[in-house]
Amino acid sequence: MALILTLTAIFLLALSGIAIWYFLHSRHLAQGGKVAKKGAEGLPFRWRYIIVPLVILSLAIILTAFFYHRLPAEVAYRFQADGSPDRWLARETITLWMLIAQLCLTLLAGAVVWGVVKLGILPRQTEDAWIEPPKLLSLMGNMIGLPQLIIGFAMLDIFSYNSYQTHIMPIWLFALIVMGVGGIILGFFFTLAIQRAWKAIK
Incomplete structure (x- = not known):
């Protein structure tokens, strides 16, 4: 269930990012010659555009360092509805896979932002933008x-159970909360874009 929710979250975020990019890029193309001129003055890369993935990766490394020697040789990583474990992996394997997943997502965030910056898709100037380019880059990277x-x-819950035999909360519930927060953030930016577009039309 947790894996399905995670993949769903990634899929929805990817679609949202593509939709925002297409929305703004189409508008820039409609401006004709101004696009090429503005593209040459693209935004620089800023670490704050991916600060959330970097912080989470750092916290994952710290958690792993703290719990690693408290974990048994065989770590329960999958649980039944009542919270009892039904699958185990070696301690080294489960921690490695968790850290690799965090690293890959952090690199993905950096690659997305770097690619947008390198291609000059978003202009430095913001007077005509429905969403300010720095805010859009920050949204794309940090989401x-x-x-x-x-x-x-999920990593913390696995560590908690195997170290103290205690679950924090159901992972599916936490995933729903996170996706709900993400939906609110995306909704805010879309609302802002629609409001600015409406004012521009008027």
Whole structure:
């Protein structure tokens, strides 16, 4: 269930990012010659555009360092509805896979932002933009932190159970909360874009 929710979150975030990019890029194309001129003055890369993925990756490394020697040789990583374990992996394997997942998502966030910056898709100037380009880049990079949060919570829950025989909360519930927060954030930006577009039309 947790894996399905995580993949769903990644899929929805990817679609949202593509939709926002297409929305703004189409508008820039409609401006004709101004697009090429503005594209040459693209935004620079800023670490704050991916600060959330970086922080979550750092926290995952810290959690792993703290719990690693408290874990048994065989770690329960999958649980039944009543919270009892039904599958185990070696301690080294489960921690490695969790960290690799966090690293891959962090690299994905960096690649998305770097690619947009390198291609000059978003202009530095913002007077005509429906969403300010720096805010859009920050949204695109940091929203990838949401599936990272789900994976990070799953890691913490696994560590907690195997170290103290205690679950924090159901992973599916945490995933729903995270996706709900992500939906609110995306809704806010879409509402802002629609409001600015409506004012521009008027």
